[in-house]
Amino acid sequence: MKAGVVHAKNDIRFEEIGTPKPGKGQVKIKVKYTGICGSDVPRVNGDACHFFPNVLGHEFSGTVAETGEEVTSLKPGDRVAGVPLVPCMECEDCLRGDYSLCKHYSFIGSREFGSFAEYVVVPEKNAVPFGEEVSFEQGAFFEPATVALHGLNRLNYQGGKTVAILGGGTIGLFTMQWAKIFGALKVVVFDITPERLDLAMRLGADAVVNTGEADYLERAKELTAGKGYDYVYETAGNTVTIKMAFQLAANKAGVCMIGTPTRELSFSVDEWENMNRKEFTLTGSWMSYSAPFPGKEWELTAHYFQTGQLKFHESLIFKKVPLAKIGEAFELYKTPGAVKGKILVDSEGEEGQA
Ligand SMILES: [Zn+2]
Numbered sequence: 018m019k020a021g022v023v024h025a026k027n028d029i030r031f032e033e034i035g036t037p038k039p040g041k042g043q044v045k046i047k048v049k050y051t052g053i054c055g056s057d058v059p060r061v062n063g064d065a066c067h068f069f070p071n072v073l074g075h076e077f078s079g080t081v082a083e084t085g086e087e088v089t090s091l092k093p094g095d096r097v098a099g100v101p102l103v104p105c106m107e108c109e110d111c112l113r114g115d116y117s118l119c120k121h122y123s124f125i126g127s128r129e130f131g132s133f134a135e136y137v138v139v140p141e142k143n144a145v146p147f148g149e150e151v152s153f154e155q156g157a158f159f160e161p162a163t164v165a166l167h168g169l170n171r172l173n174y175q176g177g178k179t180v181a182i183l184g185g186g187t188i189g190l191f192t193m194q195w196a197k198i199f200g201a202l203k204v205v206v207f208d209i210t211p212e213r214l215d216l217a218m219r220l221g222a223d224a225v226v227n228t229g230e231a232d233y234l235e236r237a238k239e240l241t242a243g244k245g246y247d248y249v250y251e252t253a254g255n256t257v258t259i260k261m262a263f264q265l266a267a268n269k270a271g272v273c274m275i276g277t278p279t280r281e282l283s284f285s286v287d288e289w290e291n292m293n294r295k296e297f298t299l300t301g302s303w304m305s306y307s308a309p310f311p312g313k314e315w316e317l318t319a320h321y322f323q324t325g326q327l328k329f330h331e332s333l334i335f336k337k338v339p340l341a342k343i344g345e346a347f348e349l350y351k352t353p354g355a356v357k358g359k360i361l362v363d364s365e366g367e368e369g370q371a
């Protein structure tokens with residue numbers, strides 16, 4: 018089969034490799050689309066790849082092509098989304114159902130071969146079926162949608178409250194939608210990019226705040242009659258939005274860090290003291306799993322995509338790139354700000370081979 022194989026830093030090649038066979042309890046998926054994740058970029062353009070040669074790709078959709086022995090829940094032709102984490106199922110964290118915290122895990126598309134290929138083999142439970150109403154493009158967005166839902170639930174989330182979403186990227190826009198689905202009084206999305214804010218409104222945000230404007234903090238507070246936000250979800254992982262989370266929180270708020278920080282950061286006494294003075298609860302979120310594996314995050318994503326309540330908009334996709342051009346896709350990330358949204362790699366069809 019054809020695959021995008023990473024051989025070294027800055028060296029990803031479209032080439033022929035062996036087609037994997039499903040073993041006992043595994044399924045072979047004919048890959049349709051794979052999203053390029055922020056975490057894939059340093060694995061190709063930096064030093065974060067675990068080994069060479071490697072095939073990345075962990076946000077994917079496709080159809081079941083073949084099932085191994087003892088597979089009962091899936092059959093050839095089923096439309097599925099890939100679940101990348103393969104937890105050990107034996108450690109204390111796994112036994113408690115906290116699979117995201119497992120330290121002995123494997124991961125499809127970083128620790129074992131992923132879906133920047135025509136086929137990928139995964140354990141049966143790592144393929145979540147979805148209905149006819151859900152497109153294969155949406156199928157490639159399951160993973161970010163589940164990360165958003167896991168983050169929402171890291172706080173004792175209740176409806177009828179005000180919610181701030183910091184960052185209007187893929188995860189932020191799904192977090193906003195989950196907050197609405199579970200009954201938010203008002204959800205406000207904060208970002209610096211007008212196109213992301215427009216998209217947030219189209220996907221159902223109650224209001225948006227452009228953080229590039231000088232008076233944005235005043236506007237943000239006006240939207241809650243000066244009280245601040247009951248829930249604050251940080252989804253960008255940058256210093257500005259992390260600090261903003263401390264400022265926007267209401268008294269007794271819940272604040273959750275979903276975005277992964279990428280730089281050292283420091284707080285002034287005044288900034289940090291927000292947590293004391295407001296007695297807000299601060300927590301973090303990691304990946305998207307719960308018991309029974311892979312968890313309600315995945316089940317509910319399939320359900321709410323099917324009903325249309327979890328909305329999908331074409332402009333979540335920045336570009337579709339055939340697998341043959343995967344190297345060019347990773348080149349785009351070398352120009353800061355050039356990639357505005359998700360790039361989907363298309364593993365199928367003539368154009369996929371071109
Ligand atoms: Zn990812």
Ligand SMILES: [Zn+2]
Binds near residue numbers: 104108121122
């Ligand atoms: Zn474990």
